[in-house]
Structure formats: C-alpha cells, structure tokens
Amino acid sequence: MLRMTEIKLPIEQADTLKHQDDQIRAAILKRLEIPASDLIRFEIFKRGVDARKSHAILYVYNIDAEVKNEARILARFKKDPHIKPAPDTGYTFVATANTSQATSSQPRPVVVGFGPAGIFAALILAQAGFRPIVLERGKEVRKRTQDTWGLWRKRRLNPESNVQFGEGGAGTFSDGKLYSQIKDPKHLGRKVLQEFVKAGAPEEILYVSHPHIGTFKLVSMVEEMRNTIISLGGEIRFDSRVTEIDIQDQQVQGVTLQSGEYLATNHLVLAVGHSARDTFEMAYNKGIYIEAKPFSIGFRIEHPQSLIDRARYGRSYSDDILKKLGAADYRLVHHAQNGRSVYSFCMCPGGTVVAATSEPNRVVTNGMSQYSRNERNANAGIVVGITPEVDYPGHPLAGVELQRQLESHAFVLGGSNYSAPGQLIGDFLANKPSTEFGEVTPSYTPGVHLTNLDSALPAFAIAAIREAIPAFAKQIANFDLADGILTGVETRTSSPIRIKRDDDTLQSINTKGLFPCGEGAGYAGGILSAAVDGIRVAEAVSLALVS
Template identity: 65%
Template sequence: MIRITELRLPIDHPPEAVEAAILQRLKIRSQDLIQTEVFKRSYDARKTATLAFIYTVDVSVKDEEAVLAKFTNDIHIRPSPDTSYHFLAQASALKAPDFLRPVVIGFGPCGIFAALLLAQMGFKPIVLERGKKVRERTQDTWGLWRKHVLNPESNVQFGEGGAGTFSDGKLYSQIKDPKFYGRKVIHEFVKAGAPAEITYVAKPHIGTFRLVGVVEKMRQEIIELGGEIRFSQKVIGFDIENEQIQGVKIEGHEDLKADHVVLALGHSARDTFAALHEAGVFMEAKPFSVGFRIEHPQSLIDKARLGPHAGNTLIGAADYKLVHHAKNGRTVYSFCMCPGGTVVAATSEPNRVVTNGMSQYSRNERNANAGIVVGITPEDYPGGPLAGIDFQREIESKAFELGGRTYEAPGQLVGDFLEGKPSIEFGSVIPSYQPGVHLTDLAASLPAYAIEAIREAIPAFEKQIPGFSMKDAVLTGVETRTSSPLRITRGPKLQSLNIKGLYPAGEGAGYAGGILSAGVDGIKVAEAVALDYLAS
C-alpha cells in the first residue's frame, strides 16, 4: 500500500472529499483506487479561522510501483510501513509442555494485555485480581460517591479494568513505539467493542461506561483461550528461594506455585509493595507529582482553544496541556485533562481523600477538569523505597480532615486561592466531585513549595488560555496518585534486578503512565515471559 501524509481538508468536508483528495494528490483515476484506510486524523488549531483536518491515509492502487515512481522526491508519498503485530513465540514450541502456568497479578490495562498476549500465545495464564468484576466494582465505587461508604478492596483503584476504567479512557501517549505495540492495543480494544475511530483519531478515547463492556469481552477472550481470572484474590506474600520466584501467597487461599510472575499491580497497591520490599525485591523511590484538580466551564476552554469553531461537533470538547517552571525551581503542569468530564473520588484507603478525573465518551458534561500538579523527587521525602507512600498518605489524610472527615473533598475558588483566603460559597462554577466539596483554605493541604508554585502557575496559564485564572473556577484537593512513587527496577530481560522469574510491569512498577503505555508494557512483558519459557 501507499501512505499519504499531510492531506489537508476543511473541517466540514463531506465524506467523499477524502477520496477526491487522494485521487487529486496521486493524479490517478477513481477506477485505479482499490482501497482506502485512514491511519490518522488530527486537526490543526494554530490558526483557528482556517481550522482543517490533517489526514494520513493508506491506499491500495493499481500499478503501485508506477505511482510511487512518480513521487520519488515527495516525502509525503511513500510505501506504507507494516504496522501489524507479529507474535514472537507460541507455547506449542515448548520442549516441556507441562510447564507451570504464568501468573499475572493485577487486571488493569497492563495485566489485561499481559494476560491476553500470553493467552493468545497459548500459555494459559492465571490472573489474580484483588478486586471484583468490573460491574460489581462499579456498584462499590458508586457506594463511595453516593453514600460516603468506601470498600478498600473494590473502588476506583482496585478491580477489573484498574484505575483506567474510571478515567477518560484516553489512549494516547508520548511513548516511542517503533514496533507498533500501541496499534496492537488499540486494535484489541476495537475488537472488543470500542469505537472504530480510535484507530485513527489523533487523541483517541473510549469513555468510562464503554470501557466496562470492552474489558468484559477481553476477559472472555482470555478465558476462551484457556486462561483463568480469579477475582477477590489478594496476594499478600511471595515465596522466593535462591533469588528465584517459587510462588505467591494469597489471602484466604492456598499458595500458588509459579516461576513466572507478572507484577501488574497499578500505582496504588501499597500493601503489595510493602510485601515485595519485605521479601527483598529490589525497588527504589522515584519522582511523582501532587496537586489539585481544577474545574472551568468547558465552554471557556473551547472558546480559548478553538475560537470560532468552539462547539463544533466534528471536533468535540477541547483539551489543553500546560507547563510552567516556577521561580522556586518546581515544575507545574496539567495532568490527565478531562474535557467535558467530572472529578471523582479515587481513594482506596479509609479516612483519606484522593481525586482523579473522568469523562464519558460524549465528553458533554458542563465542566472541564485537569490535575494541576507539582513535580517532586525522593529528596522531598527521604527514607527509602516506601517513603513516597508515606508522603502520599500524609497529604491524603490531611485532605480528609480539611474536607470534614466525610470523604467530601476540600475545595477553594481560584480567586480566593490566589489571594490566600478561605472560600465561603461557590460562584458560577459548581464542582462535580461526589460525594461533595467542602470549601476551605487549600494552603494547608500541600507543602508550602507546592502551594507557592501553583499560585505562580495559574496566572501564567492565563496567558495561554484566557479565563484560566477566573475567580469562580474551582480547585479540589488532592491529586496524589499521578504515578507510582517507586520503581520495581528490572533488567534487560524485563525481570526484577535480583529475583529471577519476577516481571515488574506497568504503572505500579514505574514503567508506564496511562492506559495505552500500560497496555504496551503488558505486551512487552508477556513477550519476555514467553521467550524465557522457550529458552528454558
């Protein structure tokens, strides 16, 4: 096939205009065009008055060699690269067919794709998930949002689908992906029922409610291929002998023997991190970020980003990405921006408050929200690999107190936050966080250097998005789980540095950030597990 890049069309073009533009670009007749597939579509908003879609398309034509010969000097017309996924191994090639089945701990995006790939390669994995099936955990999650009742083992963080289920379902990442693992992730989502457009739009997303059905279908495929998904099975210990994993200990169940274990824990499995540390698994503290969620009217963001095209249904709700380097040396940036979404309660531990952002596929809620967070390093929380967890817990406990000790979140109007005075009543922006927002002074919720940096950053962001520092915008605290506070370091074969057969993976191990990168890492680790089986 031939790939054409930088094919520009007006934002309101009719569907048939894509084929017409291809014919014109390649200087061929319609009967010479065999097949067209959109590989990518984005829009150029740098000049909002002339907003346009920019396409990358793959086409099949008659006499492809002759067509390419006409454009040898055109960098935008080239042979299409092979973006299909190719399995590296199959269990059928094993010399000893009676192998111990691989174990995957955790069934979030990383665990799902690690298990799915292992199943597709014939290794029949066993998945241990501490939480419940996705629909059951959804009910438990609503129990916190609507009734102030937290289930520590079934919530936004724990359960089938992982934390990504209660998010925007964003499937874009800045990872380098020369082997097109990301395409594999996206195609598996589509196969499981996600909208087909996620294969080509520039910033694909699925949305929370759609993710539920997608995750269920992926689980069913793993089972049909011989895998097992065991819910409500919490790993509490590890059997390690001679620097080799021998099995795992499960609360309320018999120990499970295993010599290949994937740690797809997610960033909030704090008790499992402690068990690994106690077992002597090498890990180290790493940087992460803390801050607040900020909410504005989505219409304000649309107008600032899209100008006269604000509200265009072909484009949808606008997003943003902001960075500010503060005078005190801290970096403040927007995190996990959710257009037309809601701020959600995301704690997994009693008497603590944590926020996150979520959107449905439609992205049509009144407010836009994003984390406004400050980068911190292990120098800010000295004390070893688990010190970052203690740092997070201290902030989350303080937020619980400031919110009134009812799982309501502490909040403050942006105008009051910048002036350093507590808020008393909401203005034009009504926060979306459930079970509710308790107005207060957020200055006590984070370290002074973080408050100072955020107070400097918000007016700076105003220069990029007019209205960003509007007085009635709402800050809701706290955002602490931007990424794992530690890394379970691994070597070149993706195994733990000091424990053979243990494969740290995804966000919890410090090797991913978001659904797409976590899924990609799950694939890479599954390949490493399969190759190790074949080598033994």
C-alpha cells in the first residue's frame, strides 16, 4: 500500500459517500499519474478539515492505496514527501500465555479501575490469555448512570458511583474525544479505535481527524468490552474498592478490599483515575513513591453554539455546512502578563456542563456532549496552569488538598446544595456580582447560583482569565459576550500526582509488581491516551508474567 497525504478537496464535492469516493479516486489517479486500471483499491486513513479560508473550506485526506507497479511509482516519486509506503498499523502481542499459565493456580494479574486505561489493560491481558481480575470501586455502567442522574436531578451524591467512579471511568460522561497529541510509534491508538468500532462505535472514528463518540454510545460500548473480557477468561468485580496494597520487601503481594477479602497477586495495574484521592493517600502511606505534578484550574464557559459556528465557519456558515462538519469547536491559548498560561480545555460543542464531584459538600464542573452535539450551548474549560514548585510546594499530595479547598469553597458559593456558583461574562470582567441570567441559559444541573466568582480561584488565576477572555474575542468574535456564563470550578483537568514508574518496565520505581497506569497515575490525559497507556502497561505485565 502507498500512503498519500495532503489530498485536498472542497467539501462541496463530498455530498454523499459515493461523491466522496469518486473525487478521491480521481485525485489519486491525478496525483500518481496512473490509469484507472492500475488502482486496485483505496481507503481513507485520515480526514481533516482546513477551514483557514472560511469561504473555501476543504477536506484534507491521507489515503492508503493499493496499486499496480508500486515499486516503480515509489521510485518515480522518491523526492515527494507526500507519497510513501503505508506503515503497518496492525497490532502484535508482545507475549501470550501458554496452556500451563492459563490454567495455573499462580496469582492472576489484577487491574484496579475500569476506566479507559483499566479497560484496555484488562482487554489486552485477556486477549493474550492471562485472565485478569478487574476491581472497580463503582457500579456497572447503567446503575452508575442512575446514580449520576441522582446528583444532577435530585442533589443526591453517591461517593462510590458518580461521574468519576464506576464502569467506564470519567470519560463515559464526557464528549468522548478520541484524539491526542501523544507520540505513538507503535500505532497503539489504531488498536484502541479498532476495538471501539468492534464494540459499536461508528466506523468514522477510524479516519476523521477529531473523532468523538458521546456519552450514550459510550455506555453500550463499555458493556460490550466488558463482555469481551469476560468471554476471554477475565473477571470483573464491581463495588470492590481496594483499601490496602500488601507490599513485602518492596514487592506487591496482594490487595485487600473494603469487604475484607484478600486477593493475592504479584502483578497489580493501578488505573484508578485522577479522582481516587483516598487511593493516592493509601499508596503514599504504604511508601509507594509519589510526586506532585502540574495541573490546571478554572471555570466552564458557555456561549450559544450558533455564536461559535458563525465565528468559525465565517462566510461558509450554512445549514449544509453544519450537516457536513457538525457543531464547530475551538482551541485557544493566551499567555497572560502575570506569566500564567490560560487555555481552553475539553471543549464540548453542542454539549452541557455537568456536576462532576465525587466527594460530599464539594462542587466540580466538567463538560460532556452526546454524539449528535446538538444542544443549544457550547462549553469549554477556561483554565490556568499551576505547578507544585510555585503554587502547592512541599507535600506530594498538596495538589489534592488545593483541589479540595477550591471545591469546598465552590460548594459554599453555590449555596451549599450542589448548585454551582456562576457569573455572567460581562459581570466577571467588571468584577461585579451577577443577579439575573441574560440570553444564555446555563446547562449545569442541579442548578447555577449567580454570584461573584472573584474568590473562587486564586487571585493570579482570576486576573489571568480576565485578561484572556477579551484576548480570545479577537480570535472568536463575541467570545466576551456579556451574557455568556462562567460556572465554577474546574479543578480536575488532570491528576495532581504522578506515581513514578521505570521507563522500561513501567513498574513503580520502588515497588516491584506495581504498574501505575493512565490518567490517575499521571501518564495520560483523555480517553485515547489513557487507553494507549493501558495497552503499554498490559504489554509490560505480559512480559513480566512470562519472564
């Protein structure tokens, strides 16, 4: 196969899949200067959008094509950087269990946590024949969904079953974004996307440049992946919080559950997510090496989605463009005069702001979208980067304590009933309390209590965000819309700690047999990167099991 990159076609030429294929076929023949009879087949590897000229929006394709006389064509275009052999993106297991291992009475590998990292760690181990045991503190995904709605609709929080904890992890209640900027030389991200398609995701995620799934589709996909793991000999236990890791002579020996049950294992994958604060504390108290890491804090911002669409699509804005490209998104960065960086985080086109706390009497916001992305508002985190060296020095868990302080204060600002504190953008910029909503109705449930957010974050963060919003309006017209809504607080952008691991074995640097994994351990940020890290850790465990 040959890979051709930067094939650009006007989006008007892709009214249907047949039109798209016809145009791509013609572009391939023109690019390679070959007759139609020499093109055997082709497939879209990636499709992006070039909207830099709003009056002429283009699809940009990377195409893999099977052709006759491939060697001759490569020789003819050897100086063309856009025509190369297509890389092998197939997945190969680094180790598999033999018959004696699969039926052995030796302790099985244990995966703690069943979010994206834990799911893929367990899936790869199961596919390789190692029969993992998965321990998830929360409930299966549909029961968990009921508990999550309990907070959103009735202000009832279940600390063990919510947006953060339960089958599927925090990513289940999100936009379902499946793109990342991680380096991926082994094409593990391709394996992730292929497994998602097997589990029911739309096939377009294999090639669109910014794939997403949405919460409702994620629920059924997670169930299907669970069933696959079980069918391969894995075991998944819900309502099974790990309260202690048994370590002897710096080697993992097993885990104790809240029920008192003890499970022996010498290979423990810790994929607990960024909100498992009690697990972080337990691990630290057991002597496992943990260090503080940077994260970000801020607010959720909401605008009418139509405002973002018109700003991003410009003169091309129309119902037809929206049907083809969907609700528009954005990525923004501003370097403030006080030295802080402000950026948009987890932008959710046509989505909602959600209550994402996992601890009583605290308020946390996040964003999510369904696959259709057809809600009235656009929302994103507008967050400020902070570092342990400057903002929470000293203790490795100081970032956790800072998060808790901000979330507790937000709970009080919101009225102490899980409503979130909010403020109109115009009032925030003027530093005056908001008293009534304007044209933008906030989407956060159980509700937004209007107030002044000036005390919701440290003064440096407030100053940086106040400077950034008008600066962003120079890139997106009316981003500083006076009636837009800010909702606080966004504190769980990423884990505030890192459970440091060896670069080669992926085991804890001071605890053999412990494999820190995913976002909670400080090695991922988002569904795709967490899933890829789950695969990498599963491979490391597989090699350890057969060594």
